[in-house]
Structure formats: structure tokens, C-alpha cells
Amino acid sequence: AQSVTQLDSQVPVFEEAPVELRCNYSSSVSVYLFWYVQYPNQGLQLLLKYLSGSTLVKGINGFEAEFNKSQTSFHLRKPSVHISDTAEYFCAVSDQDSGNTGKLIFGQGTTLQVKP
Amino acid sequence: GAGVSQSPSNKVTEKGKDVELRCDPISGHTALYWYRQSLGQGLEFLIYFQGNSAPDKSGLPSDRFSAERTGGSVSTLTIQRTQQEDSAVYLCASSLIGGAENTEAFFGQGTRLTVV
Numbered sequence: 275a276q277s278v279t280q281l282d283s284q285v286p287v288f289e290e291a292p293v294e295l296r297c298n299y300s301s302s303v304s305v306y307l308f309w310y311v312q313y314p315n316q317g318l319q320l321l322l323k324y325l326s327g328s329t330l331v332k333g334i335n336g337f338e339a340e341f342n343k344s345q346t347s348f349h350l351r352k353p354s355v356h357i358s359d360t361a362e363y364f365c366a367v368s369d370q371d372s373g374n375t376g377k378l379i380f381g382q383g384t385t386l387q388v389k390p
Numbered sequence: 391g392a393g394v395s396q397s398p399s400n401k402v403t404e405k406g407k408d409v410e411l412r413c414d415p416i417s418g419h420t421a422l423y424w425y426r427q428s429l430g431q432g433l434e435f436l437i438y439f440q441g442n443s444a445p446d447k448s449g450l451p452s453d454r455f456s457a458e459r460t461g462g463s464v465s466t467l468t469i470q471r472t473q474q475e476d477s478a479v480y481l482c483a484s485s486l487i488g489g490a491e492n493t494e495a496f497f498g499q500g501t502r503l504t505v506v
Contacts, residue, residue, distance in 0.1 A: 317497035
């Protein structure tokens with residue numbers, strides 16, 4: 275079984291400041307890792323994913339994340355945020371053994387609030 | 391279609407009534423997923439369809455919940471004898487191939503179900 279913990283429920287930050295959204299996971303098997311973003315009244319959109327290879331993954335909208343196997347973490351970062359980044363962010367994992375990247379276990383979400 | 395389409399976007403129903411939620415996946419996507427997003431439970435996997443294989447129903451919370459996928463395309467999630475705790479946003483997602491790497495699950499905008 276897998277579980278995902280997003281350590282911060284809300285992260286307030288000023289525009290153009292850097293931000294880090296933290297994600298830790300627990301799993302008895304190898305996992306794929308994902309970050310999704312949900313804008314108000316919309317569905318989920320994939321920001322980035324780690325399947326294999328380089329542990330630093332770059333995604334859309336200037337976001338990146340680093341997979342740290344020893345710390346079982348997959349923190350999301352952006353060097354300079356914009357007002358438009360205000361949204362809910364979800365970290366998720368899927369079972370690598372199944373190869374199914376759509377059957378996901380999600381964290382509870384982090385609300386990023388970007389202030390002018 | 392261009393994306394995953396869900397209907398209705400909002401549904402208010404009385405406790406004890408049955409409801410049907412519809413999902414129209416991206417054309418050609420063989421895998422289809424249902425998730426539930428609620429305040430108390432976050433995002434939960436409900437059920438997964440892949441081609442003609444038996445669906446993975448491991449996330450359905452009770453026998454009041456069922457889903458069908460006709461002709462490998464449109465899916466209907468049915469909740470019988472609705473309860474107030476069923477109030478949530480029901481999200482549908484589809485992907486090109488459910489069991490392969492380098493596929494992404496695309497999400498619809500969801501159906502907001504309110505049981506009164």
C-alpha cells in the first residue's frame with residue numbers, strides 16, 4: 275500500500291518569491307511520482323512526473339521537482355511565482371509494478387496563495 | 391472530443407434517490423478512471439476500466455456505487471440510495487493506455503454532487 279503526505283495545507287507567498295511545496299510518500303513497492311494542479315472549479319492538470327532517470331524533473335509553467343529516494347520525498351519548487359499560480363497542488367503516486375500511471379494515490383493537497 | 395467531458399456539472403439530489411454521472415473520455419483512450427474529491431477524504435480512486443478487461447473496483451466505498459463503460463467509451467457512475475456523505479466532486483479521467491509508462495491521465499472538470 276502507498277500513502278502520500280503533503281506537509282503544508284496552505285502556503286502563502288508573495289509574487290516573484292520562490293516557493294517549495296513539500297511531499298513525502300510511503301510505499302512498499304517502487305512508485306511513479308506526480309504533481310497535479312487544480313485551478314478553481316477546474317479538473318486536475320499534470321504539472322510534471324517522475325518515471326525513471328534523472329531525479330530532477332522539469333514541468334510546465336516553470337515548475338520543477340526533485341525525487342529523493344532515501345528521503346522518500348518529491349518536493350515541488352518554482353524560483354519565482356506569479357499571481358496566476360494560485361491554485362491547489364496535489365502530489366500523487368502510482369504503483370510502478372502495475373505500470374498503471376492513471377491509478378493514483380493522492381496527498382491531501384496544498385493551497386498555494388500568491389499575494390501581490 | 392478535445393478533452394474529458396463530464397455531465398452534469400452540478401447535481402443536487404435528495405437523500406435516498408439514485409443518481410447517474412456521465413463521463414465521455416478523450417476519443418481513442420482505452421483507460422478510464424473515476425475519482426471522488428471530498429473535503430474530508432481528499433482525492434480517492436474509485437474504479438478503473440481498461441479495454442475489455444474486468445474493471446478494477448477496489449476503490450468503490452460501498453455496494454451502492456457501481457459503474458459501467460459501454461462500448462469501451464462512455465462511462466456512467468451510479469450511486470444508489472444516496473447519502474449525505476456522498477456529497478463530493480466526482481472526477482473522471484482517461485488515458486491512452488492504462489498499463490504503460492509515459493501515459494498521462496487527463497481529467498474532466500468533474501460533477502459536483504450535493505445530497506440534501
